[in-house]
Amino acid sequence: MTLIVLSIKDIFRRRGKSLYLLIAIVIPVAILSTILLTFDNADSSLSTLASKFGFTLIVQPKNVHADKITHIGVNTEEYIPEGVVEDVKKILQDTIRNPKDKVITVVRLYEEEEVLIGRAKAGSVVAGIDFKTELEAKPSWRLTSGRWPQSNREAVVGGTYASSRKVSLNDALTIGGSEFRAVGILQNYNSSDDYMVFAPFTEVQQLYNKAGLVSVINIQNVSLDKDRGLLQTAVNNINKNIPNIMALSPQQFSTMKYTLLKKSLKFLMAIVVATIVVSIFSIFNIVTSVLYSRVKEIGLLKSVGASRSQLLTIFLFEYLLIGLLGGLIGYPLGLIMTYLLDSFLLKLGAGIHVNILYVLVALLVGVFCSLIASFYPTHRLSKITITESFRTQWEG
């Protein structure tokens, strides 16, 4: 039998007290894990959030004046040569300097015309888009009914457009003199997309004789979403190096959200620190009461030859094990709490993922709480002499 086996046997002997200690450790670990996991989920869902509310960066023609903007806020009169897309992409990649961080460029061609819906005409903004790229940039894009276009003569309409113009699935839409079939109705996102008709990009270019031209280049990138300074540098670099265009960051939602999230994290971390401090005091009290009830046992162990360092090994190993166990239980509890928080309150929808780094953090925090709180009482009690521990019995 080794000192470690003695420690383990003692944990099981004092099941009740060990359970109290475990609870005192599990609570802060679970809270910390919940906060870290929730923050992580929020962080990873930023791109999704961004896609709901807009892109990271928009590049549009330089001479877009207010009077040339449609009622839904898009330019249908000025254009950018399609070749600029690659130039913009290269400048962004040079600015970000992270080959793993993908720069998604989504081009659109906007045209305004009276679209014939059945027999009725309706003023509309037609957006020529590449559905595949658009969906890559906006994974949250959903159809309320129908499907995505599979041929060049199929279109999708925005949710508000469909309800206001009474467009149903399979209705015929005459765009640029050619007939399209409405095969999908887009969910509403409180953006200009809700009011548009979407048709395949190359078809729209051809129908409106705008081959080689685009109205806008939308850019999405996670690094730029997170770093306001880098985003501004990217804007400046594009504007400096490419003539006749203007890069804007009109949708700084994700940056703001990230900043808010960081501030929230600081506040929540303060709560975690407070919980850890309370937990350490609780553990300290429990350990002290346990050790004082073991004074005679300490005397006995010393009398059979235990040195002070061996006693410290026995006691601290006990608390190390309980700390590790607290971390092991606290982390999955944090996962469950994160899931419940997300399901019923935050609705980030990022899912629950086991993060090995956070498992290690949970274990370290568990061990830290346990050892910090137990070090002083174990250190003090291990110094007690055999005669002191048996004083009541040895008084002759």
Add this chain to the structure above:
Amino acid sequence: MGGMIMDRSSNAPFLELKNVNKTFNLSSGQVIALEHVSLTIGKGELVALVGPSGSGKTTLLNIIGSLDRPSKGEVILEGVRIDALSEENLVQFRREKFSFIFQDAKPLRMLNVLENTLLPFNFFKPNNRNGNIRDEGIEVIKSLGLGHRIYHMPSQLSGGEIQRVAIARALITHPAMILADEPTANLDRDNRLFVIDTFRRLSKEKGIAIVFSTHDLEIADRATRIVHLKDGVFLKDEAVCCAPCSV
């Protein structure tokens, strides 16, 4: 206190206390626990310390066993002044030379009888052992009449059996000296006699010096020597022999 006076000069001096004094500084003032105590104990002696409460029996046991240091005087064991050893050296010294039996030191509740007996070897390795230490533990337990209790937990034992486990634990390290404080205090007569007669057998057969404190004169009479103390002062040191053995 019957028995005959023995010639102690035949015993080789094993432990020697020279003019030992012990005072405690308490808030209520200074208390003299031992005053000018000189004592020589030979190997194989079974010494009973008797005296009223507060006479200094426990203090003397503590000083003999190096659990406490004298305020004045010397404690010499096999030529080594143990009162002058560092705490670290004392731990090593105690492991090699002493075993302790306490009145109320119950076995560890999470260990069975055998594990409690072998407890010291969790902290140091046994010296000069040829056989298996576990087998030796079982033999010691059996020799104390606990053969049917080897794997029982302390909660399943009677008071007398618990004290026998303490004796087994004391014997397993092959000590030169066993120090026992009131080892029979909470036991019935049969168990008291069993404990003291076991001590007699061990001191005679194995040459272990055993010093124990007691209030029980029937038990003290079975020792080979009785040391009387009162108010920390040596009253009388008498040797006895031929006490009846009940084992």
